[in-house]
Amino acid sequence: MLTDPGDVRALRTALRDLVALSTIPAAWVGREPSTIAAGLADVLVGSLQLDFAFVRLCDPNGGAAVDVTRGDAWKAFPEWLERHRPPVGQSWRKEIIPDVGGGVERCRGLVIPIGVNADGGLVAVACDRTDFPTETDQLLLSVAANHAATAFQSARLIHERLRAEAALREARDTLALKVTEGTGELRRITAELQAILDASPIGIVLFRRDQTVQRCNPAFERLVGWTADDIVGRRVPLGEDIEKRWTPFVAQLDRGEGFSGLEIRIRRKDGSEFDAALAGAPLADEQGRPAGFVANIEDISDRKRAEEALRRSETYLAEAQRLSHTGSWARDIATGELTHSSEENFRLFGFDPQSARPSTDEFRRRVHPEDRGRVRDIVDKAARERMDYEVDYRVVLPDGTVKCIHVVGHPVFGASGELVQYVGTAMDVTERMRAEEERQAHLWFLESMDRVNRAIQGTNDLEQM
Incomplete structure (x- = not known):
């Protein structure tokens, strides 16, 4: 104590x-x-x-x-x-x-x-x-x-x-702002994409993996005649032959490979059919597994009809050229090479229409040697003066046969007025020239006989005097 x-x-x-x-x-x-x-x-x-x-x-x-x-x-x-x-x-x-x-x-x-x-x-x-x-x-x-x-x-x-909390709040606010901006941007992009899909003249359809329709745009509805309410959840009806062609492409999509250029016929709701060109691209889920595919469908009925009409016209033209022995051609001014030569034009110069296109020099070598200089001068003068031209010359075929050709050339000008090419025709006038020569020979014979007859008549008159 x-x-x-x-x-x-x-x-x-x-x-x-x-x-x-x-x-x-x-x-x-x-x-x-x-x-x-x-x-x-x-x-x-x-x-x-x-x-x-x-x-x-x-x-x-x-x-x-x-x-x-x-x-x-x-x-x-x-x-x-x-x-x-x-x-x-x-x-x-x-x-x-x-x-x-x-x-x-x-x-x-x-x-x-x-x-x-x-x-x-x-x-x-x-x-x-x-x-x-x-x-x-x-x-x-x-x-x-x-x-x-x-x-x-x-x-x-x-x-x-406190600093970490402030940084966390700032990061949270920044994230919220970015999410808000991202959401707005996503809405804007979604709206733009939807506008593009709605305005597209090509049918666009999203398929699930079982080939049922998940979503489609208005153009697709117009093409097939089904509304989205009608077709979503269903398969697009295809003919049996088309189904066989379609199946390998679906397998290709399932492997993650796209395709384009497939032409098939699709049946509309009213039972009619139309020609369509298809292109497809695969879709995958979050894990990268196949989830379906998107397809572009274009109605090519008008194009097919136009192609068929063009084929018929080309066939008629080729037949008409064959019968009339008239070929068509086009020559580029910059390169001097032929950019077009019809089958009959090949045949006029003795070339096989089914073989590779000969060069301009190969065509020129078929011109008779005595006519080459004259033909070159006429063609060059026409190009300088940017005018049409006509020329007759002889063609020597590989077997020695000589043909007479009448060629007409017409200048073609670009948007700025420059000469870009000549187009024209080549006609086999061998028979016409031969007939003309025979007519001239017959006319000369008749004129000669007339002169002889007049001479004989004059002699008879003198004897009677």
Whole structure:
């Protein structure tokens, strides 16, 4: 039991200081690190009645340290701190300095590291009491320093949490904004695509993997005569022969391979059929597995009729050219090569229509040598003057047969007025020329006989006289 009044007063003072220090952590919760360090220095100087206090609080995670100094009893402390800095790999240790110097009164100093291996910082104090530092002083200083280090670390954690929360809110707001913008953009793109699908003259239909219709555009409805309500969930009706052609392409789509250029006949709702050109592309689900396909369907009935009419016209033209021995041709001005030669034009020059197209030089070599220069001059002059031309010349075939050809050329001009090609015809006039020669020979014979008859008549007249 304590009986010495001095000991009682010291105990009371220690208890008072301890109680005062125990309230500090609550006061420092949520404070900035600099406020905590300054508060600790003020408590050491004010409450514990010390003459000097230096507080360094460190962030174990590598953040910047906070230094605060109160009092001037240890004027040489910065130099002492620099001289006693521990070597690399070592840490501060608790140390009592008998005389810090620099003052009228002798002051004793105390350095206490905070935390394990001083990772929480450092507290250095000085006091002119002769018994400083007592065990009670050291205990109180350790308690105060550890409270401050705990509050400092809590402040760092709170600061990091607040910063993380702020970053999270910002990221969430940014994400929400992007989602909003993305949703708006998606709606806009969806609307644009829908407008394109609705305006497309080509039927577009989305099939499930079982070949039932999942979705279609208005053009498809117009082509087949079925509305979307009628056809969705059903298969497009195909004839048995078309179904056989269609099946391999479906298998190809199921393997992830598209196709184009398939021409089939499709049956409409009213039972009529039309020619269609199909192109297909596979669709896959989120796992990349086949989920169906999309098909473009174009009504090519008019094109097929036009192609058939063109084939008939070409057949009639070819037959007419064959019967009349008239060929057609086209020659490019820039290259000098033929860009078109009908079958009869090939035959006129002794070429096989089914073989590769001969060059212009090969055609020229078939012209009779005596006529080549004259023909070249006529053609070149027409090109220079951008005018039509006609020329007759002979053609020598590989078997030695000689034909007479009558050629007509007509200039064709581009959009800017430049001469781009000549088109024309070549006609076999051999029989006509032969007939003309025979007619001229017969006419000469008749004229000769007429002259002979007149001479004989004149002789008879003289004899009668």
